[in-house]
Amino acid sequence: MDFGASIFFTDYSISPAALAPAMEARGFESLWAPEHSHIPTSRRSPYPGGGDLPKSYYDVLDPFVALSAAAVVTSRLKLGTGVCLVIQRDTIQTAKLVASLDQISGGRFLFGIGGGWNAEEMEDHGTVFETRFKKMREQIEAMVQIWTRSKAEYQGEFVSFPPMMTWPKPIQKPHPPVIVGGAFPHAARRAIRYGQGWIPLAGRGDVTAQIPEFRKMAEAAGRDPASLPISLFSAKDDPDTLKRYRDLGVARVTVALPSAPADQVLPLLDRWAELRTAVG
16 A cells, blocks of 8 residues: 655645755655635535635645656655545646646656535636536546647547647556545446546545445445555554555555645654554
8 A cells, every 4th residue: 555645735835945955865756736726705506624714725836837846856655636626627728737747757657537525616617516516537548638639639528629649648558547536335336437546535434335345346246446546644653553554455544744934844744654664
């Protein structure tokens, strides 16, 4: 089981160029950057974590910019969006961003995606909350065409373009893994339908019971569960629980780092590096 970390990079947190090599030196496998384009002041949509929305949600850097900075100062660390709100992005331009970052990183990009929860945020981008997941599926299907074909085209309800050409293509073949974030069972079904992995949250429901069910669902749909690795986000620093995840075949766990300076973040990395050694 690999260990990673996610962080809302801001102008007051440790920088990607400082955090990424520190993680690589400590044996971490992956760094994940989430995103929000903005937060509307209406605040109609409640924060899923409960309570007030953390300040970092307003302040977070663009994940593709942050991960590009991390890519040029590392050689092994995998770099993921955790998660990219594709439903708020242009499909063709996002496909180019993914391919470009995969090129710059030497084939180390992991494309974590999600449909989001902030209805008014996505409405500002012209996305309808109720149909966001169908749009997300079409976007990914269209991006796969762009990444894998010299002349790509796609015709859907929400995404449509005639034959066109665009480069670069990703280094990873056929394309960087699309890892679908969200809760069981709906996001798990999306991952099985068009993903190459699933990202559940450690504190959202009984994940240890959901993992076997997810694999049964994959087999029933004709997918090899081994082709759908599980990346468990926001894990807690409990060795026994981490060992349970390992024994269940979780591919990676990630710790949610605070949006804080290096003197606060690096000791947490050291703690998790010790846990990684203890868990094995």
